[in-house]
Amino acid sequence: MTSLKKRILDRVSADLMEIETAISQNLNPHFELVSRVARHILFSGGKRLRPLLMLLSARICGYAKPDAVAFSAIFEYLHAATLLHDDLVDGAVLRRGQTAAHHLWGSPTAVLTGDFLLARSLSLAARTERPRIIHTIAGITEAMSQGEIHQLALKGNPEITEADYMEVIHRKTAVLFEGACRSGALLADAPEDAVSALGRYGNDLGLAFQMADDLLDYTSDTRVLGKTVGADLKEGKLTLPIIYALANTENEKNTFIRRMLGRTDFSVQDFENLIEILHESGGIDYTLKRAKDLVESAKKAVYRFPESPTRHLLTDIADYALARKL
Amino acid sequence: MTSLKKRILDRVSADLMEIETAISQNLNPHFELVSRVARHILFSGGKRLRPLLMLLSARICGYAKPDAVAFSAIFEYLHAATLLHDDLVDGAVLRRGQTAAHHLWGSPTAVLTGDFLLARSLSLAARTERPRIIHTIAGITEAMSQGEIHQLALKGNPEITEADYMEVIHRKTAVLFEGACRSGALLADAPEDAVSALGRYGNDLGLAFQMADDLLDYTSDTRVLGKTVGADLKEGKLTLPIIYALANTENEKNTFIRRMLGRTDFSVQDFENLIEILHESGGIDYTLKRAKDLVESAKKAVYRFPESPTRHLLTDIADYALARKL
Numbered sequence: 099m100t101s102l103k104k105r106i107l108d109r110v111s112a113d114l115m116e117i118e119t120a121i122s123q124n125l126n127p128h129f130e131l132v133s134r135v136a137r138h139i140l141f142s143g144g145k146r147l148r149p150l151l152m153l154l155s156a157r158i159c160g161y162a163k164p165d166a167v168a169f170s171a172i173f174e175y176l177h178a179a180t181l182l183h184d185d186l187v188d189g190a191v192l193r194r195g196q197t198a199a200h201h202l203w204g205s206p207t208a209v210l211t212g213d214f215l216l217a218r219s220l221s222l223a224a225r226t227e228r229p230r231i232i233h234t235i236a237g238i239t240e241a242m243s244q245g246e247i248h249q250l251a252l253k254g255n256p257e258i259t260e261a262d263y264m265e266v267i268h269r270k271t272a273v274l275f276e277g278a279c280r281s282g283a284l285l286a287d288a289p290e291d292a293v294s295a296l297g298r299y300g301n302d303l304g305l306a307f308q309m310a311d312d313l314l315d316y317t318s319d320t321r322v323l324g325k326t327v328g329a330d331l332k333e334g335k336l337t338l339p340i341i342y343a344l345a346n347t348e349n350e351k352n353t354f355i356r357r358m359l360g361r362t363d364f365s366v367q368d369f370e371n372l373i374e375i376l377h378e379s380g381g382i383d384y385t386l387k388r389a390k391d392l393v394e395s396a397k398k399a400v401y402r403f404p405e406s407p408t409r410h411l412l413t414d415i416a417d418y419a420l421a422r423k424l
Numbered sequence: 425m426t427s428l429k430k431r432i433l434d435r436v437s438a439d440l441m442e443i444e445t446a447i448s449q450n451l452n453p454h455f456e457l458v459s460r461v462a463r464h465i466l467f468s469g470g471k472r473l474r475p476l477l478m479l480l481s482a483r484i485c486g487y488a489k490p491d492a493v494a495f496s497a498i499f500e501y502l503h504a505a506t507l508l509h510d511d512l513v514d515g516a517v518l519r520r521g522q523t524a525a526h527h528l529w530g531s532p533t534a535v536l537t538g539d540f541l542l543a544r545s546l547s548l549a550a551r552t553e554r555p556r557i558i559h560t561i562a563g564i565t566e567a568m569s570q571g572e573i574h575q576l577a578l579k580g581n582p583e584i585t586e587a588d589y590m591e592v593i594h595r596k597t598a599v600l601f602e603g604a605c606r607s608g609a610l611l612a613d614a615p616e617d618a619v620s621a622l623g624r625y626g627n628d629l630g631l632a633f634q635m636a637d638d639l640l641d642y643t644s645d646t647r648v649l650g651k652t653v654g655a656d657l658k659e660g661k662l663t664l665p666i667i668y669a670l671a672n673t674e675n676e677k678n679t680f681i682r683r684m685l686g687r688t689d690f691s692v693q694d695f696e697n698l699i700e701i702l703h704e705s706g707g708i709d710y711t712l713k714r715a716k717d718l719v720e721s722a723k724k725a726v727y728r729f730p731e732s733p734t735r736h737l738l739t740d741i742a743d744y745a746l747a748r749k750l
């Protein structure tokens with residue numbers, strides 16, 4: 099474990115335990131099967147980052163009531179629902195090193211359990227009785243489904259631009275981070291500029307996280323990643339390192355990248371050659387640079403709050419986005 | 425067209441036109457593909473019964489503001505979302521006589537467009553800024569997903585009881601009818617007993633509709649039904665006529681029914697023999713009787729309102745549940 103990760107975990111362990119309990123207690127399904135499938139995805143080593151961000155956002159705005167923890171489960175349910183549907187959409191076999199739910203129980207059960215978790219998160223949202231929080235949460239689901247559809251429509255298309263990529267990861271990832279942070283501030287009845295600042299923090303952090311995640315596909319191995327190496331490429335998911343390299347290589351190298359797109363049968367050697375081109379062309383560095391800028395922007399957003407242990411935590415979490423096994 | 429159907433349609437044609445516009449205008453997707461898939465399912469000959477019930481429920485409680493029409497689209501979006509996911513879950517090929525969306529665009533797009541419609545309905549619900557309406561709508565989605573999972577878990581199981589069946593159709597169908605009617609009353613700020621009465625009306629009507637729909641599988645042909653004859657049986661979906669017949673036949677006939685369960689390759693002759701057994705054993709009549717009782721109960725629920733054209737419409741719609749091509 100990196101020391102940054104340990105430093106963060108030491109300070110949030112009590113919160114994480116409460117979040118864990120809230121996720122378990124608010125699930126409340128009528129059927130054993132729903133419970134089993136939902137628990138498989140919910141309790142398979144998620145970081146609980148989204149609920150934690152909501153809690154910390156409420157706290158930095160001075161909110162200390164215990165209902166914040168129950169509401170924080172909303173963001174883990176939403177996250178789990180989209181994982182269930184996305185793994186199905188992507189035909190993924192592994193999720194966090196375990197067999198994906200749709201492989202264990204079949205697509206129908208995975209679709210319906212995802213629907214249940216989506217509905218559960220909205221029921222919890224309704225319990226806040228805060229129209230703006232409910233709006234935010236309904237908006238997250240709309241954005242995420244559209245982000246995934248956009249990604250699907252762009253699958254394997256070498257003409258994808260950086261702007262397309264940013265739009266996709268904004269919708270499919272950043273909107274949920276942004277919504278979690280905003281909802282914390284809204285729960286605290288924070289002033290408008292605090293709501294915006296935390297929304298900005300969440301958005302930029304979410305973008306940086308997704309970029310780091312996309313980089314991992316070209317810098318990590320299966321054991322660390324918990325999924326197949328080169329999985330994004332095999333699924334035709336073109337992320338920033340590839341998009342940049344496509345725009346900044348010529349001749350053989352460009353042709354080589356294009357040939358690799360959407361192939362599912364490439365050799366380890368082919369994949370290593372690709373990674374070398376991603377480095378040479380600047381695709382890896384460029385992605386890292388963009389992610390770093392976003393982390394700085396996220397940190398800057400919370401500097402409007404006075405210094406406090408919670409603010410330190412939020413900035414450490416932002417740094418952690420890029421400190422994962424890259 | 426039956427004269428009852430015509431009599432109903434004559435009185436609601438203006439409402440239906442407004443509902444049609446609301447469904448189209450509130451869809452608001454960012455992507456052409458989402459729009460295309462959503463429109464395929466939304467504009468393929470749906471009866472708009474659920475939005476209509478919401479409108480009429482608001483009206484019988486004295487509500488006349490135009491926003492009721494916009495909110496009524498919620499119930500068609502919810503309905504369409506579950507159709508998209510259920511057709512996928514059931515592996516259905518046809519929907520209302522047209523190729524099912526997952527066959528035209530693939531499962532991923534069907535899953536994600538369903539998610540979008542679900543999210544859209546909840547965004548619209550949030551716009552009512554009425555916590556009880558939002559609760560009701562989130563609850564509908566939870567119940568529907570669980571009803572489908574329950575149905576899936578019972579697939580092909582000859583031990584299914586009438587109570588199981590009633591629980592499944594309550595969740596997967598009646599809760600949406602009930603929620604549409606309740607939401608209309610809630611929008612009108614109607615007194616509690618009016619909300620309950622309309623909820624009861626919707627619930628009983630929904631159950632009767634589903635029973636009638638399940639009967640159609642054994643009394644209709646493909647052209648009328650817009651789906652494959654014997655589709656429920658082929659999917660292992662055991663409905664009341666079968667459940668009753670299983671409990672009320674012995675020896676060869678009982679064995680014959682059990683042999684038919686879950687088979688996908690039965691001949692027309694086999695299917696006709698099955699239908700004969702369903703008649704002989706009383707399975708058809710019993711289902712019809714139960715549905716009729718529910719229609720009467722639905723009508724009784726709205727008799728608490730003074731006589732009016734809207735009340736007439738609601739009771740006519742209840743009668744229509746059983747007047748469809750049976």
